[in-house]
Amino acid sequence: MSEKNEILIVASGDLRLSANQSCWAAQEEMENLLRAAIEKQGRTVRRAHLYDNAKKHGFIDSQKMGMEVFRGIDKKQPLIVAESVWQYSHHVLAGLFTHEGPILTVANWSGQWPGLVGMLNLNGCLTKANVKYSTLWSEDFKDQFFAKGLKEWIETGTIKHDLSHVKSNALSAIPAEDNQTGRAFAARLKSDKAIMGVFDEGCMGMYNAIIPDELLHQTGIFKERLSQSSLYAAMRNVSNEDARAVLDWLFSKGMTFNWGSDPETELTEEQTLEQCKMYIAAVRIADEFGCDTIGIQYQQGLKDLTVASDLVEGLLNNQDRPPVFSADGRELYPGQALPHFNEVDECAGLDALLTYHLWKELGLPGENTLHDIRWGENFNIAGKDEFVWVFLISGAAPPAHFIGGYKGASSDRQPPMYFRLGGGTLKGISKPGYIVWSRVYVQDNTLHCDLGVGEVVSLPEEETRRRWEGTTQQWPIMHAVLKGVSRNQLMAKHKANHIHVVYAVDEASAHRACRIKAAAMSELGLQVHFCGDVQF
Numbered sequence: 001m002s003e004k005n006e007i008l009i010v011a012s013g014d015l016r017l018s019a020n021q022s023c024w025a026a027q028e029e030m031e032n033l034l035r036a037a038i039e040k041q042g043r044t045v046r047r048a049h050l051y052d053n054a055k056k057h058g059f060i061d062s063q064k065m066g067m068e069v070f071r072g073i074d075k076k077q078p079l080i081v082a083e084s085v086w087q088y089s090h091h092v093l094a095g096l097f098t099h100e101g102p103i104l105t106v107a108n109w110s111g112q113w114p115g116l117v118g119m120l121n122l123n124g125c126l127t128k129a130n131v132k133y134s135t136l137w138s139e140d141f142k143d144q145f146f147a148k149g150l151k152e153w154i155e156t157g158t159i160k161h162d163l164s165h166v167k168s169n170a171l172s173a174i175p176a177e178d179n180q181t182g183r184a185f186a187a188r189l190k191s192d193k194a195i196m197g198v199f200d201e202g203c204m205g206m207y208n209a210i211i212p213d214e215l216l217h218q219t220g221i222f223k224e225r226l227s228q229s230s231l232y233a234a235m236r237n238v239s240n241e242d243a244r245a246v247l248d249w250l251f252s253k254g255m256t257f258n259w260g261s262d263p264e265t266e267l268t269e270e271q272t273l274e275q276c277k278m279y280i281a282a283v284r285i286a287d288e289f290g291c292d293t294i295g296i297q298y299q300q301g302l303k304d305l306t307v308a309s310d311l312v313e314g315l316l317n318n319q320d321r322p323p324v325f326s327a328d329g330r331e332l333y334p335g336q337a338l339p340h341f342n343e344v345d346e347c348a349g350l351d352a353l354l355t356y357h358l359w360k361e362l363g364l365p366g367e368n369t370l371h372d373i374r375w376g377e378n379f380n381i382a383g384k385d386e387f388v389w390v391f392l393i394s395g396a397a398p399p400a401h402f403i404g405g406y407k408g409a410s411s412d413r414q415p416p417m418y419f420r421l422g423g424g425t426l427k428g429i430s431k432p433g434y435i436v437w438s439r440v441y442v443q444d445n446t447l448h449c450d451l452g453v454g455e456v457v458s459l460p461e462e463e464t465r466r467r468w469e470g471t472t473q474q475w476p477i478m479h480a481v482l483k484g485v486s487r488n489q490l491m492a493k494h495k496a497n498h499i500h501v502v503y504a505v506d507e508a509s510a511h512r513a514c515r516i517k518a519a520a521m522s523e524l525g526l527q528v529h530f531c532g533d534v535q536f
């Protein structure tokens with residue numbers, strides 16, 4: 001029987017034992033702070049599942065375990081999902097789906113592990129699943145913002161955040177010419193139709209990243225369901241010479257590969273060459289099926305067979321990339337990027353495809369990518385305190401985004417706790433400039449898109465290093481300032497772990513392109529929400 005005063009805590013984790021073990025200490029520390037904060041407000045706390053001595057961690061590490069845990073829970077009790085690590089949302093989604101008491105998702109404001117990323121993914125999943133929840137985050141669980149939010153949740157079962165930065169009905173205010181440009185482009189896309197190649201749908205429990213076919217079809221995009229087994233088979237048909245030619249091309253562009261000799265912990269030349277084979281195989285399959293965009297899941301399945309897909313993904317997203325030829329000698333997608341959506345995040349795939357072609361039509365650089373919303377802190381820029389986000393993705397961004405392009409790009413071994421078989425990243429520091437940011441998501445069984453304007457800033461070398469050391473230094477980084485959107489506003493509104501970014505050429509072109517992109521998204525049938533300062 002549950003006590004009247006009691007709040008339950010559950011913690012969803014990774015599927016990979018190594019990740020759960022490495023991250024457990026941070027989770028324990030966070031839960032202790034959270035527990036103290038709750039007790040301070042006169043409530044008691046009980047973990048709904050215990051530390052497992054054999055596994056050496058206390059996370060829910062599968063859907064099966066999650067269902068088991070929730071079978072033992074009083075459905076009406078208030079429940080907190082506490083996250084300080086990257087987690088697979090489907091571990092707890094089933095239980096939360098039928099939970100009747102108030103639900104709160106909480107993450108610690110730390111970059112050490114992707115806990116904020118994990119919580120944002122869960123929020124996106126709960127939103128898509130139409131499960132009511134509230135959400136909070138804190139650096140030390142003693143701050144005013146957190147204490148106030150927690151009190152509100154305990155007393156009322158819900159939290160109202162400040163969303164005054166969101167303008168959901170502003171499309172009618174944009175200039176007629178921008179509206180016309182965006183709509184004409186999207187009408188063509190919709191009528192011509194496009195193919196989204198999905199190499200094994202559903203990555204790491206990211207239910208939010210799957211667009212139901214019925215919704216996607218209305219945009220003119222149709223899925224081609226591809227298998228990572230075919231990708232692996234096709235890799236075996238790529239010759240060593242062809243793989244070597246890709247690597248030579250990258251060397252000729254000045255890219256660095258941080259190779260060592262121990263494949264268990266270091267990147268090796270063999271791993272990179274295998275990635276070059278994957279790059280060629282992916283382009284050949286995309287061509288065979290006529291794909292306009294592709295996504296490779298990698299996690300589940302491919303991770304047990306071969307090296308990471310990240311180098312491949314970053315190259316595909318870059319217009320200037322190593323040429324790939326078909327068996328009969330045709331160059332495939334010559335002079336073009338083949339937009340790739342990391343972790344088969346189909347919401348990002350839709351965005352990537354639309355943005356790449358729209359930007360080209362507008363005469364702007366089309367390379368775009370998603371990043372994780374990993375963390376962030378204030379930094380003084382030209383005498384002004386700005387909140388600078390750490391946008392970081394687990395392996396690849398297009399070299400066109402980096403300071404120095406390919407010369408500024410390097411490949412580091414993926415961390416062994418996530419990527420046992422290694423493979424390198426495509427890493428660099430994103431160049432300063434204006435960007436349009438966005439996120440497509442599913443809410444109320446409808447496609448939505450949040451979008452706004454941002455600026456990538458240049459930080460001193462030691463600050464970049466500090467931010468990398470405080471997160472994952474093998475991964476590409478972007479120092480982003482979002483215009484007119486505070487840290488808490490983004491966290492409260494965002495419905496995904498990922499955020500999409502594309503450069504404009506200056507501030508005015510970023511605002512114009514943002515308006516046109518909104519009109520295009522609207523023409524495809526998405527509900528558009530301008531966030532922050534977008535000039536009309």
Ligand SMILES: C[C@H](O)[C@@H](O)[C@@H](O)C(=O)CO
Nearest residue numbers: 086114117372394418497
């Ligand atoms: C390696 C990790 O699992 C990452 O894939 C994770 O942090 C993400 O990037 C989630 O978007």
